Amino acid sequence: NSLNALAKSKGKLYFGSATDNPEFSNTAYTKILFSDMFGQITPGNSMKWGPTEPSRDTYTYAQGDVVLNDAKNASQIVRAHNLAWYEQLPNWLSSGNFDNATLQTILTDHVTSAATHYKGQVYAWDVVNEPVDDSGNMRSWLYQDKVGTSYIDLAFRAAHAADPNAKLYLNDYNLEYSGAKFNTTLNLVKQLVAQGTPIHGVGFEGHMIVGSVPSAANIASQMNQFTALGLEVAITELDIRQTMPETAAQRMQQKTDYQNMVGACMLVTKCVGVTVWDYTDLYSWVPSTFSGQGAACPWDNNFARKPAYDGIVLGLGGT
Ligand code: G3I
Numbered sequence: 001n002s003l004n005a006l007a008k009s010k011g012k013l014y015f016g017s018a019t020d021n022p023e024f025s026n027t028a029y030t031k032i033l034f035s036d037m038f039g040q041i042t043p044g045n046s047m048k049w050g051p052t053e054p055s056r057d058t059y060t061y062a063q064g065d066v067v068l069n070d071a072k073n074a075s076q077i078v079r080a081h082n083l084a085w086y087e088q089l090p091n092w093l094s095s096g097n098f099d100n101a102t103l104q105t106i107l108t109d110h111v112t113s114a115a116t117h118y119k120g121q122v123y124a125w126d127v128v129n130e131p132v133d134d135s136g137n138m139r140s141w142l143y144q145d146k147v148g149t150s151y152i153d154l155a156f157r158a159a160h161a162a163d164p165n166a167k168l169y170l171n172d173y174n175l176e177y178s179g180a181k182f183n184t185t186l187n188l189v190k191q192l193v194a195q196g197t198p199i200h201g202v203g204f205e206g207h208m209i210v211g212s213v214p215s216a217a218n219i220a221s222q223m224n225q226f227t228a229l230g231l232e233v234a235i236t237e238l239d240i241r242q243t244m245p246e247t248a249a250q251r252m253q254q255k256t257d258y259q260n261m262v263g264a265c266m267l268v269t270k271c272v273g274v275t276v277w278d279y280t281d282l283y284s285w286v287p288s289t290f291s292g293q294g295a296a297c298p299w300d301n302n303f304a305r306k307p308a309y310d311g312i313v314l315g316l317g318g319t
Contacts, residue, residue: 001037002035002036002037003015003037003038003312003313003316004016004036004037004038004039004040005036006313006316006317006318007039007273007274007316008039010266010316010317011269012265012266012271012272012273012274012316013039013040013077013123013272013273014038014039014040014076014077014123014272014273014274014275015038015039015040015273015274015275015312015316016038016039016040016041016042016076016077016079016273016274016275016276017033017038017040017041017042017275017276017278017279018041018042018043018044018081018237018275018276018277018278019033019041019042019043019044019067019278019283020043020044020045020046020278020283021043021045021046021063021066021067023278023283024066024070026282028303029280029282029283029303030070032279032280032299032303033279034070034071034073034074034076035074037279038076038279039075039076039077039273040071040076040077040078040079040123040273040275041067041070041071041076041077041078041079042078042079042080042081042236042237042275043063043064043067043068043078043080043081044081044277044278044285045088046063046064046066046067047061047064047067047080047081047082047114047118048081048082048085048088049083049084049085049088049089049090049093049110050088050089050090050091051063051064051088052064052110052114053090053093053110053113054090054092055090055092056092056093056106057109059113059114059117061114061117061118064080064118068118068121068122072121077122077123078118078121078122078123079122079123079124079125079126079169079234079236079275080114080118080122080124080125080126080166081125081126081129081171081236082125082126082127082128082129082171083110083111083114083115083125083126083127083128083129083155083159084107084111084127084128084129084131084143084151084152084155085128085129085130086130086139086141086142089142093106093142094142098146099146100146100147103142103143103146103147103151104147104151104154107143107147107151107154107155107158108154108158111127111155111158111159111162112158112161112162115158115159115162115163115166116162116163118163118166119162119163119166120163120165122163122166123166123167124166124167124168124169124200124201124234125159125163125166125167125168125169126169126170126171126203126236127155127156127159127168127169127170127199128152128155128156128170128171129170129171129172130171130172130173131144131152131170131172131185131188132172132181132184132185132188133181134174134181135180135181136179136180136181136183136184137184138184138188149188152170152188152192152197153192153195153197156168156192156197156198156199157197157198159198160198167200167201167232168198168199168200168201169199169200169201169202169203169234169236170185170188170189170192170199170201170202170203171202171203171205171236171237172185172202172203172204172205173205173206173207173237174205175202175204175205175222176204176206176208176213176214176219176222176261176264177214177222178222182222185202186225186226189202189226189229189231190229193229193230193231199231200231200232201231201232201233201234201272202226202231202232202233203233203234203235203236203237204219204222204223204233204234204235204236205235205236205237205238205277206235206236206237206238206239206261206274206277207237207238207239207241207277208238208239208240208241208257208261209240209241209242210240210241210242210243210250210253210254210257211242211250211253211257213240213256213257213260213261214260215260216259216260216261216263216264216266216267216315217264217267218264219260219261219264220264220265220267220268220271223264223265223268223270223271224268227268227269227270227271231270232270232271232272233265233268233270233271233272234265234271234272234273234274234275235261235262235264235265235271235273235274235275236275237275237276237277238258238261238262238274238275238276238277239276239277239278239284239286239296239297240254240257240258240261240296240308241284241286241290241293241294241295241296242254242293242294242295242296243292243293244287244292244293244294244295246294246295250295251306251307251308252307254295254306254307254308254311255306255307255308255310255311255314256311257308257311258298258308258309258311258312258315259311259312259314259315260315261274261315262274262311262312262315262316263314263315265315266315266316266317274312276297276298277296277297278297279297279298279299280297280299280300280301280303281294281295281296281297281299281300281301282300282301282302282303284296284297298311298312
């Protein structure tokens with residue numbers, strides 16, 4: 001009765017969940033989170049740039065350390081998240097007016113500090129998060145605009161120098177679909193591999209919509225285009241949102257959708273594992289971001305398993 005045990009029995013490294021520190025006061029929640037149900041934890045916020053470097057060269061890892069230590073105590077591995085992203089930047093950085101050279105120093109210092117702090121203790125780092133926009137252009141943000149695409153290589157190199165054993169990922173959403181965004185990302189990753197950037201994996205976030213999830217085979221063929229480059233892949237932030245209120249029919253569609261997402265990872269040997277972006281609707285990011293949508297997770301607000309849970313079991317090859 002453990003998704004992690006089932007995933008491992010089928011050759012995967014883990015089945016995991018994201019979490020966040022404020023949720024730790026809920027013991028009904030932590031009882032499941034830190035049980036053998038999950039083999040891997042991702043801190044949803046507390047290792048990000050804004051929370052960890054509130055002023056330049058002043059670092060605070062206390063919150064991330066709490067997540068790491070609780071996971072360790074439960075024999076769970078950690079995917080650390082994330083180092084270079086356009087959101088949740090510290091104010092001093094986003095409102096500052098730094099030149100190109102200084103921005104490179106700032107990025108190197110931040111990445112080096114965080115990856116050194118967690119050296120040898122995390123399975124992976126999402127080094128670069130969501131670098132391509134929905135139209136398939138390099139996303140316009142501070143680093144892309146002022147440093148250029150070379151910020152990506154810089155971040156990976158600094159992370160690798162600080163923690164040579166961590167798997168270093170580029171992580172993004174909508175890679176489950178073919179199109180401009182996928183093509184730009186694939187070309188970017190090909191370029192990184194060709195130039196010797198220390199990238200080891202590509203994260204398929206998996207923020208999906210009920211009824212719009214491709215077949216497992218189609219998603220697997222998206223993944224295979226990265227594994228063909230010698231990289232591993234993972235589903236890093238899985239949730240499948242729906243229009244509220246939920247109906248019985250939607251719940252059943254969501255079950256099928258979860259089965260296809262997880263099934264895709266099972267079809268790809270080098271897909272190492274699946275992480276849900278929190279396991280319960282109670283702590284989902286969806287309702288506060290997409291008005292009128294929710295119920296995206298496999299457990300409901302009251303910690304009861306939904307049909308989506310059974311879809312995951314089926315996707316993992318269980319019964
Ligand atoms: O910590 C502050 C708190 O001090 C303040 O009082 C409160 C008031 O709004 O905000 C708190 O920060 C919030 C933070 O979560 C921690 O709870 C931010 O407002 C809120 O925007 C932030 O949302 C997070 C979001 O990333 C940021 O864009 C979500 O929890 C988190 O689930 C979400 O995760 C992202 C991944 O990192 C990348 N992929 C997409 C995914 C979903 O957006």
